[in-house]
Amino acid sequence: MPRQRSVLIGASILAVIVAIALLAPYLGTRDPARIDPVARNKRPGAERVVRADDGTRTTLTYWMGTDSLGRDVYSRVVYGARVSLVVGVSVALISAAIGLVIGILAGYLRWLDNVVMRIMDGLMAVPAILLAIALVSLSKASLRTVILAIVIPEVPRVVRLVRSVVLSIREEPYVEAARALGAPLPLLLARHVLPNTVAPLIVQATFVCASAILVEAILSFLGVGIPPETPTWGNIMAEGRALFRLFPHNILFPGIFLAATVLAVNMLGDGLRDTLDPRVSRRL
Numbered sequence: 001m002p003r004q005r006s007v008l009i010g011a012s013i014l015a016v017i018v019a020i021a022l023l024a025p026y027l028g029t030r031d032p033a034r035i036d037p038v039a040r041n042k043r044p045g046a047e048r049v050v051r052a053d054d055g056t057r058t059t060l061t062y063w064m065g066t067d068s069l070g071r072d073v074y075s076r077v078v079y080g081a082r083v084s085l086v087v088g089v090s091v092a093l094i095s096a097a098i099g100l101v102i103g104i105l106a107g108y109l110r111w112l113d114n115v116v117m118r119i120m121d122g123l124m125a126v127p128a129i130l131l132a133i134a135l136v137s138l139s140k141a142s143l144r145t146v147i148l149a150i151v152i153p154e155v156p157r158v159v160r161l162v163r164s165v166v167l168s169i170r171e172e173p174y175v176e177a178a179r180a181l182g183a184p185l186p187l188l189l190a191r192h193v194l195p196n197t198v199a200p201l202i203v204q205a206t207f208v209c210a211s212a213i214l215v216e217a218i219l220s221f222l223g224v225g226i227p228p229e230t231p232t233w234g235n236i237m238a239e240g241r242a243l244f245r246l247f248p249h250n251i252l253f254p255g256i257f258l259a260a261t262v263l264a265v266n267m268l269g270d271g272l273r274d275t276l277d278p279r280v281s282r283r284l
Helices: 002-022 073-108 110-124 128-137 143-169 173-180 185-222 233-243 249-276 278-283
Strands: 046-051 057-062
Touching: 002 073, 002 249, 073 110, 073 143, 073 185, 073 233, 073 249, 110 143, 128 143, 128 185, 143 185, 173 185, 185 233, 185 249, 233 249
Parallel strands: none
Antiparallel strands: 046 057
16 A cells, blocks of 8 residues: 555665664774875775785775765765764654643643743744754754754644644543543543544654754754764765865765655655544545
8 A cells, every 4th residue: 555655665764774873883984083185085986095004905995985084975974874863863752742741731721722822833933944043053062952952943843733633632522521520630631632642743753853854964064053073964065065066976975865864754754644544544
C-alpha cells in the first residue's frame, strides 16, 4: 500500500543515515578537524601519497574532495550526520513534551485557553528562523543554545495541534461521564485525554525533527549556529560557498545528505499520519 511504502522508504533512508552517524569513527577516513595545507581544494576522487618517517608510503583517497583548509569533506560529512540527528531528535522530543503539557491544559481548561493561545500566536507571528537567530545571538553559540533556540519556535505548533485534539475530546460522552463521576483532573487527563493525543503527536514530532535539522543547517550556514570548528552540514556548506563555482563539491555532498535526511523524515511522517489517522485509512 502507498502509505506502507512511504514509511518503508523513509525508514530505510533514515536507518542508513543513523548507521552512518553511529559508525562515523569507523567510516571516516581522517580526523574531520585535521588541517592539511598540502591537500587544499582537492577534487572528489583525488589521491595523495604520504611518506612516513620510516619510508613507508600511504595513498590517501579523498572520496568527496577537500576544502580550502585541506580537511577531508567525506569525513566531515559523516561526522556532521551526528550533529544533525542529535539536534533533530532533541528538538522533536523536547518540543513534543512541552507542547503536550501546555496543549492539554490549554485545551481542557477554558480559563487558561485564551491566555496560552495569545502567547503562542505571538511566538508564531515571528518567522521561526528569525526568532532562532535572535535567540542564538543573545548567548554564546553552542549545541545546547541552538537546540533551545529551535525548540522555542516549534513549541507553539505542537501546542496548537494538541489543543485542537483536546477541544474535541473533552466533549466526548466518556469524558463527560468520568467528570460526572468525580474523577480527579490529573486522572481524567492521563486516562481519557492523553492517550488520544499520542498518535497525532508522534506524527507532528517527525515533522518537527525534519524542520529542526533544516533550521540548524541554515543557522550554521549563516554563521550564527554551532561553532565552525564543529563539523556540521551547514558549516561545511558555509565554508565552501566562497569557492562554489570552482569547487562545488564542498556544498554538493553535504547538501545531498541534508536533503536525503529531511526527505526521509518527512516521508516517515507522512506514512505514519496515513497509518495512525483512521479517517485517512478509511479513505485509502
